[in-house]
Amino acid sequence: MKLTIAAAGHSHIASLRDGRRRPDGAELEFVDPGPQVAAYRAMIREVAFDVCELAAATYMIARQRGAPFRALPIFLTRRFHPSNLMVRPDAGIATAKDLEGKRIGVRAYSITTAVWTRAFLQNALGVDLSRITWVVDDEEHVQGMALPPNIEHAAPGESLVSLMAEGRIDAAFGSAAGLGRTGKPGRGWESGADEDAYINLFPNALDLGANWYQQTGIYPFHGVIVVKDELLDANPWLAASLMNSFEAAKHDWLPDLRTRALTTKDDREYASLVPIVGPDPLPYGYRANRASIEAMMSSTVQQGLLPSGLSTTDYFSESGPCEETQSR
Structure with missing residues (x-):
């Protein structure tokens, strides 16, 4: 099964881009829509890709309004605030x-x-x-x-x-x-x-x-992977397959942080976060990120972007790499 995907050129997914890693049962076809922000807009308004890196708040607002895609707890970008x-x-x-x-x-x-x-x-x-x-x-x-x-x-x-x-x-x-x-x-x-x-x-x-x-356990995330509902519903193994392939690609990259073989500004920033958040500055999975997910939802409610009374599990899968096993 071939899946189109729009994601920025992060070092921690390089082995997915070049084919060294691939999800079981699927082939990822990376497309370049320009700046990733343009991909956000194309996914929200046209559902232009099978899989997309999407800004988290934008995703939650769109999902509440009926967008036909769901998030996997794969958080491709993170940083602390306030900055800039x-x-x-x-x-x-x-x-x-x-x-x-x-x-x-x-x-x-x-x-x-x-x-x-x-x-x-x-x-x-x-x-x-x-x-x-x-x-x-x-x-x-x-x-x-x-x-x-x-x-x-x-x-x-x-x-x-x-x-x-x-x-x-x-x-x-x-x-x-x-x-x-x-x-x-x-x-x-x-x-x-x-x-x-x-x-x-x-x-x-x-x-x-x-x-x-x-003080709070809140580690802000930005880009999150979303997948079309129809694909997840028709292929119940797909979420776990994607989760595990992204996790494997990240582990191909993590040694660079330890050896300081850093080639991008983002990599240097992630290396600076390791003493604060631990050896993996990009943790995936629902349970590992529950405090941050709940903080994002409560913040969108506080700021008038979402109604109250929503559940985080309506927006993010609770499964993560090795958190549950699915077969196909």
């Missing part, structure tokens, strides 16, 4: 509480980076999110969703880059979540502001995130 929250030098923002009453730019309100950052600001630092105006310059991946009243859309032709430069917003997310790009997701879109002109509000983000993790 850039402020203008003249904005009068020195602490997290100073964000109240200010205008903060973010590509779209529901992106996973923003959900995790707002969760940290609210739950760890006591920031009243309702007192912040969130300015967005792109559309939400999930169309037609209701947003809180303190969201403002940039006018056509305006971007967070220009708004920040002109002082019409006080702060903004960096990189692809905000200032690092202009326009809609597409090839070559990452051409944004010179972020060196601004101040990172949390230069000690790693320490803050590590403390939050040690």
Whole structure:
């Protein structure tokens, strides 16, 4: 069975990409839609792939609205928050509480980076999110969703880059979540502001995130693997097969972290997380990630993106590598 898959070029899935590893009973055909954010949008709106790496918050919102795919607890990207929250030098923002009453730019309100950052600001630092105006310059991946009243859309032709430069917003997310790009997701879109002109509000983000993790067990995840419902329903062995193949590919990569044979910025960042989270900085499986999954769900509810009363097991399979055995 051949499956199309859209996933970013992570080192920890390299042996799946080059065919050294493959799921039992299936062949993965990797496709390149451009930046992974473009794949998110194609999967949400067109169900364009059989398997896709999808932003976690976007997936949960889409699933609640009937999206015909389900997540396996394979978390391909992780990092601590807050990070890359850039402020203008003249904005009068020195602490997290100073964000109240200010205008903060973010590509779209529901992106996973923003959900995790707002969760940290609210739950760890006591920031009243309702007192912040969130300015967005792109559309939400999930169309037609209701947003809180303190969201403002940039006018056509305006971007967070220009708004920040002109002082019409006080702060903004960096990189692809905000200032690092202009326009809609597409090839070559990452051409944004010179972020060196601004101040990172949390230069000690790693320490803050590590403390939050040690206190709560929350280790924020971003990209998660989703699979079409029809494939999982027709092939009950497929979830375990995919889980085990991704786990095997990751174990091909883990020795690089131990030997410091690091070739990418992401790999170096994962190596820096090992002293905090342990020798595997990308744990898969439901049970190993339950605290983080529950935190993501509660955060989306707090922020008005999901209704209350939902169960995490409606969104994430409880099975993981070696957590249960399935046969085909």
